[in-house]
Amino acid sequence: MAFDRPSSALLRIGCGSGFSGDRLDAPGPVVEALVAAAGPAALMLEVLGERTLALAQRERLHRPEAGFEPALLDLLWPVLARCAAHGIPIVTNGGAANPRGAARAVLGLARELGLPDLRVGVVEGDDIRGTGALADLDPWEGDAGAVLEPDKVIAANVYLGAAPIAEALRRGAQVVVTGRCSDPALALGPMLAHFGWAEDDWDRLAAGTMAGHLLECGAQVTGGYFADPGVKDVPGDALGMATLGFPIAEIGAEGSVLITKPAGTGGRVDRQTVTEQLLYELHDPAAYLTPDVVLDITGVTAAEEAPDRVRLAGARGRPRPERLKATVSLPGGWLGEGEISYAGPNARARAELAGRTLLERLKLLGLEGQARLDLIGVVSVFDGDAGALREASGHSPADLRLRLAFASEGRAAAERAAREVLSLYCCGPAGGGGVRTRVTDRIRTLSFLVPRERLAPRVSLLSLEEAA
Amino acid sequence: MSAVLPQDPFRSVPLQDLSRSVPLQDLSRSVPLQDPSRSVPLHRLAHARAGDKGNRLNLSLIAHRAEDWPLLAREVTEARVLALFAHRGATAVRRYDLPALGAFNFVIEDVLQGGVNGALNLDGHGKSLSFLLLGMTVEVA
Numbered sequence: 001m002a003f004d005r006p007s008s009a010l011l012r013i014g015c016g017s018g019f020s021g022d023r024l025d026a027p028g029p030v031v032e033a034l035v036a037a038a039g040p041a042a043l044m045l046e047v048l049g050e051r052t053l054a055l056a057q058r059e060r061l062h063r064p065e066a067g068f069e070p071a072l073l074d075l076l077w078p079v080l081a082r083c084a085a086h087g088i089p090i091v092t093n094g095g096a097a098n099p100r101g102a103a104r105a106v107l108g109l110a111r112e113l114g115l116p117d118l119r120v121g122v123v124e125g126d127d128i129r130g131t132g133a134l135a136d137l138d139p140w141e142g143d144a145g146a147v148l149e150p151d152k153v154i155a156a157n158v159y160l161g162a163a164p165i166a167e168a169l170r171r172g173a174q175v176v177v178t179g180r181c182s183d184p185a186l187a188l189g190p191m192l193a194h195f196g197w198a199e200d201d202w203d204r205l206a207a208g209t210m211a212g213h214l215l216e217c218g219a220q221v222t223g224g225y226f227a228d229p230g231v232k233d234v235p236g237d238a239l240g241m242a243t244l245g246f247p248i249a250e251i252g253a254e255g256s257v258l259i260t261k262p263a264g265t266g267g268r269v270d271r272q273t274v275t276e277q278l279l280y281e282l283h284d285p286a287a288y289l290t291p292d293v294v295l296d297i298t299g300v301t302a303a304e305e306a307p308d309r310v311r312l313a314g315a316r317g318r319p320r321p322e323r324l325k326a327t328v329s330l331p332g333g334w335l336g337e338g339e340i341s342y343a344g345p346n347a348r349a350r351a352e353l354a355g356r357t358l359l360e361r362l363k364l365l366g367l368e369g370q371a372r373l374d375l376i377g378v379v380s381v382f383d384g385d386a387g388a389l390r391e392a393s394g395h396s397p398a399d400l401r402l403r404l405a406f407a408s409e410g411r412a413a414a415e416r417a418a419r420e421v422l423s424l425y426c427c428g429p430a431g432g433g434g435v436r437t438r439v440t441d442r443i444r445t446l447s448f449l450v451p452r453e454r455l456a457p458r459v460s461l462l463s464l465e466e467a468a
Numbered sequence: 469m470s471a472v473l474p475q476d477p478f479r480s481v482p483l484q485d486l487s488r489s490v491p492l493q494d495l496s497r498s499v500p501l502q503d504p505s506r507s508v509p510l511h512r513l514a515h516a517r518a519g520d521k522g523n524r525l526n527l528s529l530i531a532h533r534a535e536d537w538p539l540l541a542r543e544v545t546e547a548r549v550l551a552l553f554a555h556r557g558a559t560a561v562r563r564y565d566l567p568a569l570g571a572f573n574f575v576i577e578d579v580l581q582g583g584v585n586g587a588l589n590l591d592g593h594g595k596s597l598s599f600l601l602l603g604m605t606v607e608v609a
Contacts, residue, residue, distance in 0.1 A: 013514060029590040030503050050584070050585075051584070051585065137599065142521060142522045142523070142524050143522060161593075225517070231511070231515070232515055238547060272515065272530065275528070275530050275569050275570075275571055276515065276516075276517040276530065277517075278567075278569070279517065279526070279528035279530075279566070279573050280517055280519045280521070280526075280528070281519030281521060281526060282519070282526055282528075282573055283521070283524075283526060283573075283575055284564060284575075285566055285573055286564075287566050298566060298568070299568060300568065300569065301569070302569065314568070332585050332586065333502045335588075371588075371590060372588035372589070373590075376590075380590055381469065381589060381590055381591040381596045381597075382596070382597070382600050383555070383556075383589075384556040384557060384581065385581055385588055385589070386555075388555045389555060403590065404586075405589075405590075407586075407588055442585060442586070443585055444585050444586060445522070445585055447522070
């Protein structure tokens, strides 16, 4: 089951985490299913959000050994020994701002688990802060007109592709830790190493990228983020939801793709769950841009072959883009928030008065920033900042919660605005209770396009011996 | 455990002007499947999922039954979706048709009020907005 020479045997790729807040016990059943299947397999763990990298970069400023996903070891410890024993490599972007630090931590865990020979691959080169790669970049079309101010940059990371991951696997890595890379690359990397697909085999790269896209959000393809009681039910009600099986893709050497999940787990895999995830976070379905290939899913069909087994066909690929997307994180000001509840007779009128009172206070104090009010229980998320839906609603629940959000450049104004919600205890309308306040240091992200030739992804292998 | 609330909500008096004509009933109501009415919420015919990239939102819309795809194509136009999200500052809507999947992909610009890193909204990702779309009323033939 080594990844050091090409094979045409079916490859299974399981996904044990779909985002940085995912269930920590999800990888276990996926690994058991991969072990039971007994063929070539890999496990991917996607844990890196858009903001995560900037937060990790800040963390690293205080503690140089930190800056990687804090939950990485929690995800790994239950499955690392089992994967190592069965030749199932683990590929994760949990390196965040410090892939090398993450690799050292994984080696520390390996020592504790009695795996002193574990080899960890490190992919670097996504971090372009302070390098020439940041100069004179064009903004991504969604951020047209954005101007990059290099001295304010907290984090700047390019989405790398699958090739460095494949190289680490070919060189014998049992765990591969990356920083920023495209999420589907976590799945495509093992496919490149296993099948030996050529870098310009666009249709196969497209099929593999589509499989990676279906896997990358974990349970979102197996019945998670899907249930709508009475309309789209997930079997087993809450117990089914509580034991969702995370996905496994079965990939053929010719680029066939089948999505399934471990036997005995909750959830469902069918045309509906697969189609929702296929279109998730997509823009033009004819041109899904990744570092490895431009994926066209307009001809894709999904067929239910058996219960919880869906086959996808028809992915088409075009040559990869010449410029790669980089996410640049900048200071984004401060957000102050406060909430207070009103219940019983005349609750809405008291809550509305509290809201108007807060706006008057912000004005009297001369705080500079942008305010928004929500009445949770009337309308909490659909509204615009101007509150048109709230104002139009005659709904008067007997239990609701007023929320103030206030964005400002500086910390002091955000803190003061949040404090004004607390002050409603003694100065607001009758019967307000349950105040919670929060002040958040915000990060703004912009995307730019970096010419491929400016980048130099690096792959290295660490073991306990070398790290000592 | 938490206090038990009365079954019958207390009477409460709204103070503000209710004359503005935003169709709030579109936002949350769902009609039972056996309803014979010609005008039904999209929720009865299709499902959806939202995704974000910066200040741009994508909403998939997937027919429960493949044969309803042409009806959805006729009813759920770019203009109607733009109007549905106008109160949030949406500036443009592009619809991509995926008949082989019985689906559509709507890409809505500037609807997230700054996106996850800039919005004042509780749901900066706009993840809940798939159900704002599903509250839209459509005419069944």
